[in-house]
Amino acid sequence: MPSQQELDLQISPLVQESLVHNSRTLHNLQSLTASLFGVGAGILGLESYSGFLFYLLFSLITTLLFYTLRIAPASISSSSSGTGASNKGGVLARYFRSPLDFWTAGLTNGLAGFILTWTLFYGLVRA
Amino acid sequence: MTLISKSITAFGSLLLAHACYSAQEHSALQSFRAATSAALTSTPTAATxxxxxxxxxTVVAILVILIGLVLGTSPLRPIQWREWAGKIEREGEDGFKDNKGQVNRDYMGNPFDFIEGRPNFVDIRKQRKEFAEWVKSQGQQQK
Structure with a gap:
């Protein structure tokens, strides 16, 4: 007897290429912006916890912006054409498998790049 | 779309570079002032x-670059098979272009194409009629 999840996948299959494409788009954006936040934190001269708080705040803003500019408009245009995009899981389920992954993956994706540019620009500005 | 995102990103980068230079100048000035005032008056000045x-x-520059970069990301694709196939059926290649207007490399065409070309469903009489007309027109042209 297959599990409920397997049955769901059988009934509504997923496209692997689209999954990979979407997560790669998000990943590229997040690793690019993380080093940008490092530049900002270095210029502001943040230290210890406030720097990580800065990163947390801005990566959340990134994800939020991505959501409002990329995901929300597409879902509005598709719901007018009559596809059932707003079934279970809502708008996000159209493009990403798990909402938790979408909101939190950015924190770990860019942390290394953030710390790299943070320390670099802190050293450059305060030298 | 891509021009807008690029110009926004460039403007933000300019702002960020200016902020970075200003901060660097400020810290250089601060250390210079500290050194001179220590030599002159020997009263320690608080580091502002x-x-x-x-x-x-800085914060505004980061936000501006952020908006530019988010606008520059390539459009997402539906992950549900039925929505994805419906999008191909409705929009064709137009729905799978990146920002430069090129069709993506992993776009593999309509998944239902093989159904259209099955030999059992070819209308052979219609094709024969078309062929006959073509032969006739060729014959008329040669006369």
Missing amino acids: SLPIDIAIE
Whole structure:
């Protein structure tokens, strides 16, 4: 007897290429912006916890912006054409498998790049 | 779309570079002033933090670049098979272009194409009629 999840996948299959494409788009954006936040934190001269708080705040803003500019408009245009995009899981389920992954993956994706540019620009500005 | 995102990103980078240079100048000036005042009056001056306008400029620059980069991301694709196939059926290649207007490399065409070309469903009489007309027109042209 297959599990409920397997049955769901059988009934509504997923496209692997689209999954990979979407997560790669998000990943590229997040690793690019993380080093940008490092530049900002270095210029502001943040230290210890406030720097990580800065990163947390801005990566959340990134994800939020991505959501409002990329995901929300597409879902509005598709719901007018009559596809059932707003079934279970809502708008996000159209493009990403798990909402938790979408909101939190950015924190770990860019942390290394953030710390790299943070320390670099802190050293450059305060030298 | 891509021109808008690029110009926004470039403008933000300019702001960020200016903020970075300002912060660097400020810290250089601070250390210079500390050195001279220590030599002249021997009263320690408190190290002032970054001026508020540089801080604001940095944050605004980051937000502007952020908007530019988000606008520059390539459009997402539906992951549900039925929505994805429906999008191909409705929009064709137009729905799978990146920002430069090129069709993506992993776009593999309509998944239902093989159904259209099955030999059992070819209308052979219609094709024969078309062929006969073509032969006739060729014959008329040669006369």
